[in-house]
Amino acid sequence: MSSESESSRKIVTAAMLVIGDEILSGRTQDKNVAHVATHIGEIGIQMKEVRVIPDVEDEIVDALNHCREKYDYVFTSGGIGPTHDDITADSVAKAFGVEIDYHPEAMDILTRHYQTSGIEFNEARKRMARIPFGGELIDNPVSKAPGFRIENVFVLAGVPMILQAMMESVLPQLSGGAKMLSKSIGAHLPEGKVAEQLGALQKRYPEVSMGSYPYFKHGNVGTNLVLRSVNEGDLEDAYQELQKILTELGAEFDLPE
């Protein structure tokens, strides 16, 4: 077996830590999880857990140490700005048991940026150049202050526009595995009507994960049926069988692109 086909079968996993009181309080709606999950999914990395935690050092350290041990990759968002509540870099250093100090390259980038823009490079802004020992910078084309990677952990900004820009340079650094393929059907029926047949179908295709998501829209009841698998043949077979089941139940359904 070639190493390529080995890697195409391997399950590669990730977790994400969303760091910030604003998401927890409900004031701000997170947009970063869906972005990261979708983009790593496309290269064969499955998001397995997300934790939203406050700007509290012990919480960050505990969650990070749990996740970096359990999953292949960990992404964090938030807490790397210039203000006193930006404690992610220090917490990451503590989790890894390494020192943290001004990173020469980060200082260069920020010094040039603030010189060019005529903005004072004050002590608070210099905090953004503090990187745990062993960290490699992640480019921030939007506002310059870099993220960083240390081992399997990628420390990203919380502002969605910046996180998305950082992910552009992170994605090529990741080694994906088996790609999770998915097919979905929008069925115009309540999920209780197809539940038994779906359960039986699931038993016949253990390698296809079958999810059922009811919706209530404009007075209509329907169910999105989602099949996911790393095995393309099984996925296609199960998808065809599911359409046959729905037809036999007399249900209309849509097949999205």
Added chain:
Amino acid sequence: MSSESESSRKIVTAAMLVIGDEILSGRTQDKNVAHVATHIGEIGIQMKEVRVIPDVEDEIVDALNHCREKYDYVFTSGGIGPTHDDITADSVAKAFGVEIDYHPEAMDILTRHYQTSGIEFNEARKRMARIPFGGELIDNPVSKAPGFRIENVFVLAGVPMILQAMMESVLPQLSGGAKMLSKSIGAHLPEGKVAEQLGALQKRYPEVSMGSYPYFKHGNVGTNLVLRSVNEGDLEDAYQELQKILTELGAEFDLPE
């Protein structure tokens, strides 16, 4: 000190478990966290942690047992429908070490509902009446299949419309503590400009949590400064001082309602 003022000072905490592969894959954007966090916040319960986990029994059991021990309340969303992937009730029973079976009252509710609507009350739909021993039902006025409460854990539906309806009957069951009050300022300046003064202000008001959230909108750079505290006097004083700081910096700012 009266018991009322005792309860108004107590910090009451909560966590939420969002259960479902669909949120993790990035296909579906969670809307339930913000709803629950906002509504419990209004009665003095602080959301301290959120975990998004897959439909996997061990993951649900571990996360639930961690959170129900650590926080005053736990809310779960998702996984209580009629299909094979709905394993939340069984996982909750396992976490509490109790049996699970058809709950007589839940069976009554569903029997009547399906009789009235002329829909078959099949085996799959009966699954929705399975409640861990000791669980008390939570009313579902939308689609009838109930949620349930067991000790400090509230098990809710994943469909936002149903979760929101369930929360209506959950909220009166909760005992809130100190209400987290907040004031915010939209400052028309980059956060690095106010970071040092904000850090110094934070030191003078340890009971006010000060958050700084930069934004980039239509080419403008700005910062939302959010002050949060259970101490109304400190909050107001810090808020006034912060406005003075921004004025001295020559920054324009908005004071939202």
